[in-house]
Amino acid sequence: MGDAATGTRALDRAADLIATVVHADEPMSFADLQDASGLAKSTTSRMLTALERTGLLERDASGSYVAGRLFWLYAARHDPWEELVRLARPAMEAIGEATGETVHLSVSRGERVVQVAQVDSRYLLGTRDWTEIEVPAHCSALGKVFYAWHALDVPDGDLERPTPQTLADTAALQRDCVRTRERGWAITADELEIGLTGVAVPVQGGRGDVVAALGVSGPTPRLEDRLDELGRSLLDHATALSALLRGPAPHKPRSIARAQEVVA
Structure with a gap:
């Protein structure tokens, strides 16, 4: 068998593994995938390792396989968030112009927080594309927002600690x-990287x-x-963006509006 045919066959096998995981109703174990594919154990292991490395598959906390971060990234960059990004873009550009810093917009997908838009800092120091980086x-201050307002469940137990300043466990995160919630904005200071702060x-x-x-x-x-200043400014922009997402207020008949004015 020629190299081209061998390569095509390997690609087909890898695609079958991905399709099996994506179509499954729940995460799949290594044994499940080997049985479903009919491949040798060594071949299955080698292919799954390569698919993990490229972000097409990954393992959950139990070691079972689920769709990888590339699927989440693609989903986050396309509908239903396309309209959100369009509406948010003017606010993000205004924030970037006023602060000079990198501006982010993130959404939650499952148990993940995925950045869907970014406006780069005008400073060389601090400019980085975070849209393809999973943290x-x-x-992340963005992630803390989803925890604080109950859009994501707070994880149990000890937490990953990239730096000594990172929150250590569930109690600290709570x-x-x-x-x-009390101040209205989330803050991270040196918790992902030493020298990096977010609001x-x-x-x-x-x-x-x-x-x-x-x-x-x-x-x-x-x-x-500048944390309080930035927090208040972001709240103003977020309030305006939230109003855009809600759409115009429903029209009241004049008789109802007049009656409410009399009561007031």
């Missing part, structure tokens, strides 16, 4: 959620539920004395 939600606020949909998080990030020395 633990508790290390306390942080209370402080976040984010919730964006509400038509039913008052949190559908997105709007935030800025930049070097800690530039942001640490």
